[in-house]
Amino acid sequence: MRRLAGELGVTQPVLYSAFAGRQALIDAVALAGFSDLASALEAVEAAPMARMRAYLDFAAAHPRVYEAMFSLPSGLAFAADDTPAPLRRAFAGIRDAFPDADGTRAEVAWSxxxxxxxxxxxxxxxxxxxxxxxxxxxxxLTREMP
Structure with missing residues (x-):
């Protein structure tokens, strides 16, 4: 939090006045990242190669945000009834390129x-x-399975 406050040019109390703590800040960054990832995926055609490139380009262009989305501990629910809309929207961007009956193909593609x-x-x-x-x-990922 100290380093982030310094990079933003604010004090730690200012950060803590906007976020309940470190976890709330990480979750906010992750949610914004998932929203941005969804937009990046939606900006290209739903063809698998286009969506794959858009995903990898996003991850490469925003490494710290990507880290908050996937590597840092999260209070966000994934693949649950209460999964936040930005996460659902980002997954839909993958699912649209890798459709199947239950989303398993998209989960493997995302993985x-x-x-x-x-x-x-x-x-x-x-x-x-x-x-x-x-x-x-x-x-x-696009090969037909038996």
Missing amino acids: ALHGLATLQASGRLRAGQARARLEHAHRL
């Missing part, structure tokens, strides 16, 4: 994209192979 985004951001994958990985993931 694969998250893995790629996280491993690429941490430098654990070879630098020059991002496009090849994306194309391979696309082939795997």
Whole structure:
């Protein structure tokens, strides 16, 4: 909170007057991130490759927000009756590109994209192979299953 306050040019009490605590701030950043991710996905056609690129581009362009969305502890409910609208909207952006009867295909696609985004951001994958990985993931995720 101290570092964030310094980066924003405000004092910690100002932050705490707007948010109940660190968790509330993280959740607010995550919710805004999911809303922005949903907008990025909706801005392109619902074709799998377009949505996959938009997802990975968002993660690469906003690494700290992406971290708040997925890596930091969250008080947000995922895949539950009380899942906040921005999370549902972001998942719908993936589901529209990978439709099936119950959303399982979209969950697998999202998992694969998250893995790629996280491993690429941490430098654990070879630098020059991002496009090849994306194309391979696309082939795997769009292949008809028996």
